[in-house]
Amino acid sequence: MSLVPATNYVYTPLNQLKGGTIVNVYGIVKFFKPPYLSRGTDYCSVVTIVDQTNVKLTCLLFSGNYEALPIIYKNGDIVRFHRLKIQVYKNETQGITSSGFASLTFEGILGAPVIPRTSSKYFNFTAEDQKMVEALRLWASTHISPSWTLLKLCDVQPMQYFDLTCQLLGKAEVDGTSFLLKVWDGTRTPFPSWRVLIQDLVLEGDLSYIHRLQNLAIDILVYDNHVQVAKSLKVGSFLRIYSLHTKLKSVNSGNQTTLSLEFHLHGGTSYGRGIRVLPESNSDVDQLKRALESADLTANPLSGGICQSEPEDSIPSSGSVSLYEVERCQQLSATILTDHQYLEKTPLCAILKQKAPQQYRIRAKLRSYKPRKLFQSVKLRCPKCHSLKEVPHEGSLDMILQDGAAKTPDIKLQNTSLYDSRIWTTEDQGGRKVAVHFVRNDGILPLSNECLILIEGGSLSEICKLSNKFHSIIPVRSGHEDLELLDLSAPFLIQGKAYHYGCKQCSSLKPIQNLNFLVDKASCIPSSVAEVLGIVPLQYVFVMTFTLDDGTGVLEAYLLDSDKFFQIPASEILVDDDLQKSMAMIMDMICPSRIKIDSYPWLECFIRSYNVTNGIEQQICYQIFDTTVAEDLI
DNA sequence: GATTAGGGTTTG
Numbered sequence: 001m002s003l004v005p006a007t008n009y010v011y012t013p014l015n016q017l018k019g020g021t022i023v024n025v026y027g028i029v030k031f032f033k034p035p036y037l038s039r040g041t042d043y044c045s046v047v048t049i050v051d052q053t054n055v056k057l058t059c060l061l062f063s064g065n066y067e068a069l070p071i072i073y074k075n076g077d078i079v080r081f082h083r084l085k086i087q088v089y090k091n092e093t094q095g096i097t098s099s100g101f102a103s104l105t106f107e108g109i110l111g112a113p114v115i116p117r118t119s120s121k122y123f124n125f126t127a128e129d130q131k132m133v134e135a136l137r138l139w140a141s142t143h144i145s146p147s148w149t150l151l152k153l154c155d156v157q158p159m160q161y162f163d164l165t166c167q168l169l170g171k172a173e174v175d176g177t178s179f180l181l182k183v184w185d186g187t188r189t190p191f192p193s194w195r196v197l198i199q200d201l202v203l204e205g206d207l208s209y210i211h212r213l214q215n216l217a218i219d220i221l222v223y224d225n226h227v228q229v230a231k232s233l234k235v236g237s238f239l240r241i242y243s244l245h246t247k248l249k250s251v252n253s254g255n256q257t258t259l260s261l262e263f264h265l266h267g268g269t270s271y272g273r274g275i276r277v278l279p280e281s282n283s284d285v286d287q288l289k290r291a292l293e294s295a296d297l298t299a300n301p302l303s304g305g306i307c308q309s310e311p312e313d314s315i316p317s318s319g320s321v322s323l324y325e326v327e328r329c330q331q332l333s334a335t336i337l338t339d340h341q342y343l344e345k346t347p348l349c350a351i352l353k354q355k356a357p358q359q360y361r362i363r364a365k366l367r368s369y370k371p372r373k374l375f376q377s378v379k380l381r382c383p384k385c386h387s388l389k390e391v392p393h394e395g396s397l398d399m400i401l402q403d404g405a406a407k408t409p410d411i412k413l414q415n416t417s418l419y420d421s422r423i424w425t426t427e428d429q430g431g432r433k434v435a436v437h438f439v440r441n442d443g444i445l446p447l448s449n450e451c452l453i454l455i456e457g458g459s460l461s462e463i464c465k466l467s468n469k470f471h472s473i474i475p476v477r478s479g480h481e482d483l484e485l486l487d488l489s490a491p492f493l494i495q496g497k498a499y500h501y502g503c504k505q506c507s508s509l510k511p512i513q514n515l516n517f518l519v520d521k522a523s524c525i526p527s528s529v530a531e532v533l534g535i536v537p538l539q540y541v542f543v544m545t546f547t548l549d550d551g552t553g554v555l556e557a558y559l560l561d562s563d564k565f566f567q568i569p570a571s572e573i574l575v576d577d578d579l580q581k582s583m584a585m586i587m588d589m590i591c592p593s594r595i596k597i598d599s600y601p602w603l604e605c606f607i608r609s610y611n612v613t614n615g616i617e618q619q620i621c622y623q624i625f626d627t628t629v630a631e632d633l634i
Numbered sequence: 635g636a637t638t639a640g641g642g643t644t645t646g
Contacts, residue, residue: 269641
């Protein structure tokens with residue numbers, strides 16, 4: 001292979017690069033922009049590589065000759081660069097072509113033959129090179145996850161960016177900034193492709209063949225800088241189109257909604273957008289040819305992407321389900337169902353047309369959610385009357401406790417068979433009196449960490465201090481004949497950092513002496529205290545609104561959850577920094593604000609619809625049930 | 635001989 005005198009090339013590991021030097025490097029392609037015409041005089045290709053040192057290097061490669069740039073087909077390919085200049089830009093080391101730059105590219109697949117791709121007539125290739133490639137392949141196989149951007153048309157989903165290997169069937173000018181490519185890969189999209197309107201006779205290609213392929217052919221619009229490239233493509237050639245964008249469009253006509261899938265190659269080169277012609281020798285082209293040959297042209301085309309309107313007696317409409325069935329969901333979901341796995345998925349567009357109440361399994365992305373401040377999502381809910389109440393914050397809680405305990409403790413109510421009492425008089429607060437009643441258990445005072453105390457006249461900060469020491473605290477005041485509970489605006493029980501509240505509407509308070517009925521007055525549990533005191537305890541819940549989007553429609557669903565969805569107890573999150581961090585991390589995972597929605601994870605959810613009326617208008621609302629965040633996210 | 639671009643999605 002080598003026709004030049006053997007030169008002993010030295011390859012610098014990527015963690016040992018120094019600015020101002022010219023080096024030879026090997027690396028695995030992590031990212032690349034296929035060569036495109038720059039605004040200057042040259043073609044440009046940006047390539048990021050990584051090697052066994054796990055250090056990345058982004059390289060800016062220029063050449064007046066398209067073929068001279070590395071022939072990279074996919075991430076994971078292995079490249080060898082000779083005479084790469086290392087420089088520092090914005091504090092980052094980068095590589096750039098220098099005079100005499102040359103490259104070889106290899107497949108990155110373990111076990112594949114090591115065949116260099118290059119346009120150079122003469123190049124050096126030795127047994128050492130073979131070893132370098134094999135070592136990089138081995139390292140990549142355990143250190144780099146395979147990229148999943150190469151998809152077949154049958155596997156694409158609405159709202160997605162992917163790379164497509166296909167054959168060009170036809171092309172046509174649309175207008176100055178966009179150009180139409182008709183392509184196929186032998187498989188059928190889950191929704192029929194849109195049809196871009198073009199003037200008659202402008203299409204280059206075999207129109208009758210394209211018609212015969214029906215929905216096996218898709219329409220792609222390419223924009224701006226890609227128009228020139230598209231114009232130059234030859235019908236029949238094999239292409240890889242990088243970062244192709246799908247969008248689902250629904251078109252209403254009468255009472256039927258037709259869904260079709262749009263394909264766009266947007267302008268610019270961000271994220272490696274572009275087109276590359278694949279040679280016949282490419283192994284993916286081999287596979288593609290086989291798929292095209294065996295494509296079933298006689299198969300019944302899908303009946304059309306149709307959501308039937310208002311099927312009142314069935315969930316969901318059979319038309320839409322069969323379509324969605326075709327969509328092969330290969331991506332793992334960030335949430336999973338805890339039940340109802342037998343249900344078929346329903347697209348949101350179908351749900352939005354149906355009457356309530358019904359229940360559905362859906363697959364959607366979390367476009368946005370409210371409230372944005374997660375602590376605001378924590379509420380108190382009555383399990384009996386279902387009313388929701390804000391959690392009193394520190395300031396108002398202090399006021400509630402002070403108001404409730406404005407009365408001086410009544411000496412007649414101290415030291416009973418139930419409790420021993422002690423009184424403290426504050427020195428600098430006008431002689432405010434605080435009474436603490438230590439509740440006996442079987443006539444004996446328990447150890448403080450097991451002891452239930454009743455407190456009269458304590459401030460929030462005093463109660464906080466006592467709650468560190470004593471097991472349970474019940475704020476009380478002196479009544480006519482007995483100690484009594486404060487108004488239920490105040491917590492009826494405090495245990496450590498946990499504040500337990502009761503429902504004002506549903507509770508009917510019973511005398512404090514009923515604490516005698518507690519089986520175990522030491523280490524008492526909230527539900528028992530509530531029961532003997534006639535309190536319906538409020539439950540801490542997360543209340544959030546999720547805006548869900550599956551590409552067919554957008555739907556707002558409520559999440560009302562105590563601990564199942566996030567697997568974080570709502571009752572503890574306000575007093576636990578770590579839990580708050582966990583929840584913020586989960587929300588950031590399922591709705592990452594930094595990136596576009598297409599890259600968000602899918603959520604599998606179970607939702608129920610129900611009717612809400614304000615007396616005049618009826619509205620359908622949706623609530624999420626029986627859904628939980630997948631364990632690998634927690 | 636310098637420039638190009640310097641990864642991080644359109645809004646059609």
